[in-house]
Amino acid sequence: MTTLEALQSQxxxxxxxxxxxxxxxxxxxxxxxxxxxxxxxxxxxxxxxCEFLLxxxxxxxxxxxVRYTPAALIALRDSLRNKHGVTTGPTITxxxxx
Numbered sequence: 542m543t544t545l546e547a548l549q550s551q552x553x554x555x556x557x558x559x560x561x562x563x564x565x566x567x568x569x570x571x572x573x574x575x576x577x578x579x580x581x582x583x584x585x586x587x588x589x590x591c592e593f594l595l596x597x598x599x600x601x602x603x604x605x606x607v608r609y610t611p612a613a614l615i616a617l618r619d620s621l622r623n624k625h626g627v628t629t630g631p632t633i634t635x636x637x638x639x
Contacts, residue, residue, distance in 0.1 A: 543572055544583060545571035548560050548590070584621040592618055
């Protein structure tokens with residue numbers, strides 16, 4: 542299995558160009574043979590794809606409908622980032638003024 546196939550297996554999204562871009566952004570080509578040494582990069586590339594899909598519109602063509610549930614994408618993205626100690630955004634502390 543290649544690193545591209547490993548990424549596809551986690552997200553089940555078939556836009557090869559997007560997946561390859563996310564791998565290249567993480568320093569991989571997509572043609573490497575997958576080993577556990579690539580786990581962090583694959584997980585974070587998957588989180589990057591989830592981030593992209595959050596802005597992706599629903600698609601309906603004929604009898605086929607594709608919809609990505611935002612809550613599920615956010616949960617997967619945050620889970621993978623937290624697994625590797627990557628924060629998703631700023632931490633806001635303080636009390637509400639309203």
